[in-house]
Amino acid sequence: MEKLAIDGGKKVFETPANIPSWPPVYEDTAEEIKALYLSHAWSFYGKKEVEFNNEFAKYTGAKHCAMMANGTVTLEVAMQALGIGPGDEVIVPAYTWIATGEAVVVCGATPVIVDIDPETFCIDTDRIEEAITSRTKAIIPVHLYGSMSDMDRVMEIAKKHNLFVIEDCAHAHGGEWNGRHVGTIGDVGSFSFQQSKTMVSGEGGACLCNDDELGDKLGRISHIGYQYAAKQGQAGTPPPMGLICHNYRVTEFQALILLSQLRYLRRDTELRAANAEYLRGRLNAIDGISCQKPGRCATLQGYYNFGVRLDSDRLKDGITRAEFVKAVCAEDAPVGIGWGNPMYRQKLWSVPENMYRISSCDVAERLATKDLIVIPLQWLMTPREDLSKLADAFEKVMAAYAK
Numbered sequence: 001m002e003k004l005a006i007d008g009g010k011k012v013f014e015t016p017a018n019i020p021s022w023p024p025v026y027e028d029t030a031e032e033i034k035a036l037y038l039s040h041a042w043s044f045y046g047k048k049e050v051e052f053n054n055e056f057a058k059y060t061g062a063k064h065c066a067m068m069a070n071g072t073v074t075l076e077v078a079m080q081a082l083g084i085g086p087g088d089e090v091i092v093p094a095y096t097w098i099a100t101g102e103a104v105v106v107c108g109a110t111p112v113i114v115d116i117d118p119e120t121f122c123i124d125t126d127r128i129e130e131a132i133t134s135r136t137k138a139i140i141p142v143h144l145y146g147s148m149s150d151m152d153r154v155m156e157i158a159k160k161h162n163l164f165v166i167e168d169c170a171h172a173h174g175g176e177w178n179g180r181h182v183g184t185i186g187d188v189g190s191f192s193f194q195q196s197k198t199m200v201s202g203e204g205g206a207c208l209c210n211d212d213e214l215g216d217k218l219g220r221i222s223h224i225g226y227q228y229a230a231k232q233g234q235a236g237t238p239p240p241m242g243l244i245c246h247n248y249r250v251t252e253f254q255a256l257i258l259l260s261q262l263r264y265l266r267r268d269t270e271l272r273a274a275n276a277e278y279l280r281g282r283l284n285a286i287d288g289i290s291c292q293k294p295g296r297c298a299t300l301q302g303y304y305n306f307g308v309r310l311d312s313d314r315l316k317d318g319i320t321r322a323e324f325v326k327a328v329c330a331e332d333a334p335v336g337i338g339w340g341n342p343m344y345r346q347k348l349w350s351v352p353e354n355m356y357r358i359s360s361c362d363v364a365e366r367l368a369t370k371d372l373i374v375i376p377l378q379w380l381m382t383p384r385e386d387l388s389k390l391a392d393a394f395e396k397v398m399a400a401y402a403k
């Protein structure tokens with residue numbers, strides 16, 4: 001057996017992997033940003049904001065797109081536009097970023113937490129119906145790390161119980177379910193462009209929808225009531241009375257940066273998907289390791305991170321996921337463990353127990369605390385030799401640490 005780097009052996013990566021820095025930057029975009037700065041026109045339904053809304057809608061096949069400040073307020077605005085508020089319940093998955101659940105609380109509604117599927121790590125659609133009550137108004141499936149929630153099942157359940165569906169697509173830019181872009185299947189699709197995501201503008205987000213009235217509301221709520229594409233000081237028609245609006249605007253700089261990334265979204269999505277396929281083949285061949293499955297009807301998956309399940313029961317006594325990951329990292333192959341806990345126990349989760357409902361979430365508990373390893377998205381953009389060595393590092397550590 002080869003000596004692990006953590007025990008003083010030779011590293012799998014003798015020279016560091018070619019992991020691209022993130023977010024990506026482009027010289028021509030840098031020039032455009034300078035020109036935009038010199039133009040004095042920095043915000044308020046400016047040219048770039050309207051152009052991005054149009055282009056992202058076109059790319060995804062949505063009828064409307066509304067850019068906003070981030071991917072948390074997009075969830076809040078979506079719920080507000082759908083009339084969700086105090087007394088209502090919204091179903092969310094147990095393993096996601098805290099924003100998915102906290103956005104529900106900010107709206108005055110109650111998150112109802114449902115366990116995840118052991119293969120896709122997205123909401124377990126077989127567990128949704130038992131969580132539905134007369135107060136349930138919506139389901140927020142999260143397309144975790146780019147894998148897709150079973151949207152056929154989610155939509156079927158939503159239809160049967162007359163519920164709204166808000167797709168949390170913060171991890172899934174570029175992904176397609178049966179040829180339809182994620183975020184266009186439910187009532188609203190919510191995206192984040194925060195700097196760790198696949199499309200990045202520092203901060204930013206967007207809602208997609210196909211309904212004209214809803215599209216109008218999404219725009220107005222995020223622009224303090226202004227009609228879509230109105231000029232500052234010229235509000236156009238007023239918002240409906242009772243639609244309480246906010247200011248969640250973006251700047252022209254964010255829109256410009258995203259427009260530059262949209263040019264490469266398909267190319268990069270396809271590259272990540274092909275690399276993910278290769279990595280899946282290699283890692284699934286290792287006893288005790290199984291990769292997060294793509295969505296059942298994924299025609300193109302928009303990979304964010306790459307989820308790996310390490311069956312920690314297969315490790316020698318005393319060896320845990322933490323040691324396994326540390327040993328892989330010591331081979332100069334940086335990987336992580338994700339959030340380390342289900343949503344309702346993450347460090348920043350601040351919602352008291354009487355403000356949410358939950359049933360047993362054994363799958364999310366085990367995955368988050370014991371088994372999940374997360375390979376950051378930049379790995380999916382490295383040359384094949386590096387991906388091959390990454391898999392070698394997993395093989396090497398497993399050979400040393402398996403029972």
Ligand SMILES: *Cc1c(COP(=O)(O)O)cnc(C)c1O
Pocket residue numbers: 070071072073096097099100142168170171192193194203204205
């Ligand atoms: C990042 C993220 C959000 C929130 O996006 P921000 O732009 O950071 O506010 C929502 N849901 C999920 C699943 C996320 O990962």
